[in-house]
Amino acid sequence: MVEKRKPIKVDEAIKRVMAYQKSGSIEFLPIEESFGRFLGDDLIATHDVPFFNRSPYDGFAIIAADTEHASSTNPVQLEVVGEIGAGSVFPYMLQPGQAVRIMTGAAIPQGADAVIMLELVCEIETDGKPFIQVRRKVKSGDNISLIGEDTKKGTVLAPKGTYINPGVVALLATFGYKQVPVSTKPAIGIIATGSELLKVDEPLQPGKIRNSNTYMVAAQIERAGGKPVNFGQFNDDFDTCFRQVADALNKVDFLITTGGVSVGDYDYLPAIYQKLGAEVLFNKVGMRPGSVTTVAVKDGKLLFGLSGNPSACYVGFELFTRPMIRAYLHCVNPIVKKTTATLGSDFPKPNPFDRFVRGRLSFENGKIIAYPIGLDKSNVVSSLAEANVLINLPGGTRGFTKGMEVSCLLLEDQEGES
Amino acid sequence: MVEKRKPIKVDEAIKRVMAYQKSGSIEFLPIEESFGRFLGDDLIATHDVPFFNRSPYDGFAIIAADTEHASSTNPVQLEVVGEIGAGSVFPYMLQPGQAVRIMTGAAIPQGADAVIMLELVCEIETDGKPFIQVRRKVKSGDNISLIGEDTKKGTVLAPKGTYINPGVVALLATFGYKQVPVSTKPAIGIIATGSELLKVDEPLQPGKIRNSNTYMVAAQIERAGGKPVNFGQFNDDFDTCFRQVADALNKVDFLITTGGVSVGDYDYLPAIYQKLGAEVLFNKVGMRPGSVTTVAVKDGKLLFGLSGNPSACYVGFELFTRPMIRAYLHCVNPIVKKTTATLGSDFPKPNPFDRFVRGRLSFENGKIIAYPIGLDKSNVVSSLAEANVLINLPGGTRGFTKGMEVSCLLLEDQEGES
Numbered sequence: 001m002v003e004k005r006k007p008i009k010v011d012e013a014i015k016r017v018m019a020y021q022k023s024g025s026i027e028f029l030p031i032e033e034s035f036g037r038f039l040g041d042d043l044i045a046t047h048d049v050p051f052f053n054r055s056p057y058d059g060f061a062i063i064a065a066d067t068e069h070a071s072s073t074n075p076v077q078l079e080v081v082g083e084i085g086a087g088s089v090f091p092y093m094l095q096p097g098q099a100v101r102i103m104t105g106a107a108i109p110q111g112a113d114a115v116i117m118l119e120l121v122c123e124i125e126t127d128g129k130p131f132i133q134v135r136r137k138v139k140s141g142d143n144i145s146l147i148g149e150d151t152k153k154g155t156v157l158a159p160k161g162t163y164i165n166p167g168v169v170a171l172l173a174t175f176g177y178k179q180v181p182v183s184t185k186p187a188i189g190i191i192a193t194g195s196e197l198l199k200v201d202e203p204l205q206p207g208k209i210r211n212s213n214t215y216m217v218a219a220q221i222e223r224a225g226g227k228p229v230n231f232g233q234f235n236d237d238f239d240t241c242f243r244q245v246a247d248a249l250n251k252v253d254f255l256i257t258t259g260g261v262s263v264g265d266y267d268y269l270p271a272i273y274q275k276l277g278a279e280v281l282f283n284k285v286g287m288r289p290g291s292v293t294t295v296a297v298k299d300g301k302l303l304f305g306l307s308g309n310p311s312a313c314y315v316g317f318e319l320f321t322r323p324m325i326r327a328y329l330h331c332v333n334p335i336v337k338k339t340t341a342t343l344g345s346d347f348p349k350p351n352p353f354d355r356f357v358r359g360r361l362s363f364e365n366g367k368i369i370a371y372p373i374g375l376d377k378s379n380v381v382s383s384l385a386e387a388n389v390l391i392n393l394p395g396g397t398r399g400f401t402k403g404m405e406v407s408c409l410l411l412e413d414q415e416g417e418s
Numbered sequence: 419m420v421e422k423r424k425p426i427k428v429d430e431a432i433k434r435v436m437a438y439q440k441s442g443s444i445e446f447l448p449i450e451e452s453f454g455r456f457l458g459d460d461l462i463a464t465h466d467v468p469f470f471n472r473s474p475y476d477g478f479a480i481i482a483a484d485t486e487h488a489s490s491t492n493p494v495q496l497e498v499v500g501e502i503g504a505g506s507v508f509p510y511m512l513q514p515g516q517a518v519r520i521m522t523g524a525a526i527p528q529g530a531d532a533v534i535m536l537e538l539v540c541e542i543e544t545d546g547k548p549f550i551q552v553r554r555k556v557k558s559g560d561n562i563s564l565i566g567e568d569t570k571k572g573t574v575l576a577p578k579g580t581y582i583n584p585g586v587v588a589l590l591a592t593f594g595y596k597q598v599p600v601s602t603k604p605a606i607g608i609i610a611t612g613s614e615l616l617k618v619d620e621p622l623q624p625g626k627i628r629n630s631n632t633y634m635v636a637a638q639i640e641r642a643g644g645k646p647v648n649f650g651q652f653n654d655d656f657d658t659c660f661r662q663v664a665d666a667l668n669k670v671d672f673l674i675t676t677g678g679v680s681v682g683d684y685d686y687l688p689a690i691y692q693k694l695g696a697e698v699l700f701n702k703v704g705m706r707p708g709s710v711t712t713v714a715v716k717d718g719k720l721l722f723g724l725s726g727n728p729s730a731c732y733v734g735f736e737l738f739t740r741p742m743i744r745a746y747l748h749c750v751n752p753i754v755k756k757t758t759a760t761l762g763s764d765f766p767k768p769n770p771f772d773r774f775v776r777g778r779l780s781f782e783n784g785k786i787i788a789y790p791i792g793l794d795k796s797n798v799v800s801s802l803a804e805a806n807v808l809i810n811l812p813g814g815t816r817g818f819t820k821g822m823e824v825s826c827l828l829l830e831d832q833e834g835e836s
Binding site for chain 2: 031032035036047049051052084085086087088089105106107150151157158162164165166167168169170171172173174175176177178194195196197200201202203204206207208209210211212213214215216217218219220222223230310314339340341342363365366367368382383384385386387405412414
């Protein structure tokens, strides 16, 4: 007997899943290993920037009042009493009538209140001593980058949950984060089901295909920021399957199964959920591919029952599992980012359900164009390799033509949306 | 005495660097570790897809000729002689008057030449035996996915140098790549110079800043696909510096130094290149920031002399070092990908040189908008964290206003261009 399932909308399905979101903990990593992780805590400016009043130019640090009456016809002469390279400080208090040669980025000496640029002075020697001639009035504060001018101590420079890119790494170093608080990766179990599945290194035989879902999903987990844990494949009897699922669930933060969620004779997952006492949040979603995607919850822990079909599995992961991973990593915006684009070619086939068509985003003359790729038969794996978006085509009775406005999910994005 | 340097154009500088590109070798990794690497060889379909004639639907495999005279008023009755689940094969030759129940994805039995969908037949029982009634003519070949229909054996599905995303991983698994040929990561040395530099865990002191370039560049190397090797900081005497550079160069594929390439008293790099006998490809580029970026070559090995200023260092890396890394990884498109965008806010300050302004790309109503971020003082690190593009503003006497068309370099892109 074929069980009748009631499909729910994609947005409603995401909402039901996100009701169970939980945040992970924090671990500390050496800064060298922080790239590609997510901040486990706010990145805070631990000091003012600049930390000291500094010179933005090569030039001479002076006392502005000395130049009060300077002009091209009445140059003021100042004695050069020293030089400050980057990283060094001038050990004396500057006195009236004196100047100090100063390099870009170096600290303004005590007593000085302005810098005059190198190219605006004339360097001379009088009685064996170096002098500069200043031919214009300089105002107090000229060419001095003041303490805290760029960034005030205590400013949050990147919030908790930010993806750590090279620029964030630079900030971490600048502010002394030798050990970086990063979000712990959630451990996500993967079990592949299906009696047609061969192992990757098994020779092909009629009726069978190699298991690609386990490896694809593992890579999707890594891309999202989680840690895949492979529990292998099963195609045994129900009791073995049940024990494997129950056992795996205890060892991970979330569990993904691929296959076995349809209503066929070999689809064990519905019965496994029941025996586990897991609550099924939904078992049919109004979308193609992936309508059989099922999510259940057991003691607050989610079980993602993704389709065994690679394309449907891929879509189900990005829509439902990825946001949970990002939330676990403390991301403010856990949902896959959407953008509006122009459809780059016709997609004539209408479908009563919302479709998520694999596509390729292209930037053309400042516009965003989305091209559907492959035949989009749900069993064609090859187009997944090229896809960087899922084009969301709403269900209805009409097809879609080139030039129409469509919504796309950005698969390689690290920012997301709320 | 200040040495006079002649600036060259950015494109010319890239060309001079790329003349020294070299390809790395290949290593084999378990498929589980291949995500995020680059293919070291073409990914080839090692078999036809489908590998056997298969059913795209749930239904019954039949002999089309049996339905020659079928109609709603004259249904044809076929005996159901078996069932083929996914992964199994039917062991007999189908005979006229017979049908076999077949699941989606299962192999078409010998003798059958069509599939009729489950919902189009009526299942009945006669004399305790199962039959189906077919009420329409079925054509030979109907609903059969033929061997090789999706992909022919030998097809290149992803060329050498392709970034391995989850979709590529799925293909690798499908075609039995248990061990994946990936491009070996180039080892790229980093030496930070500058007497103002403190270590990340040192307390701040007047005149000094912490070394952020080493860690930022290491993350940029990782993002580009290389392996950073940190040789530490130096602020010692010339001979020590020289020995460190010469020693490091022997241990890596490329060497990056940060700082020390200006014309100041503490800028050792020009003299080090000379003593090494390295040929300087250029030591001034007509761009801001990063005009002092220097690239030299010694025995075919490149030394990237990036600026000590974090922003200039960042830009210099993306423009000149990254393409060399991508070429080493066999990427067909090693250069950072460009796109046209609309400037999202004014950038009034003109500059005689081409500028690379840190920016943030935003997708708004199908259009690509680029917003300059931060003050873009070249010493403000904080805006690097937010940047996902460098906006290229050509040199000239005019500023730039919101709405103008600008070119952007996409920092997070994995595809590149040629």
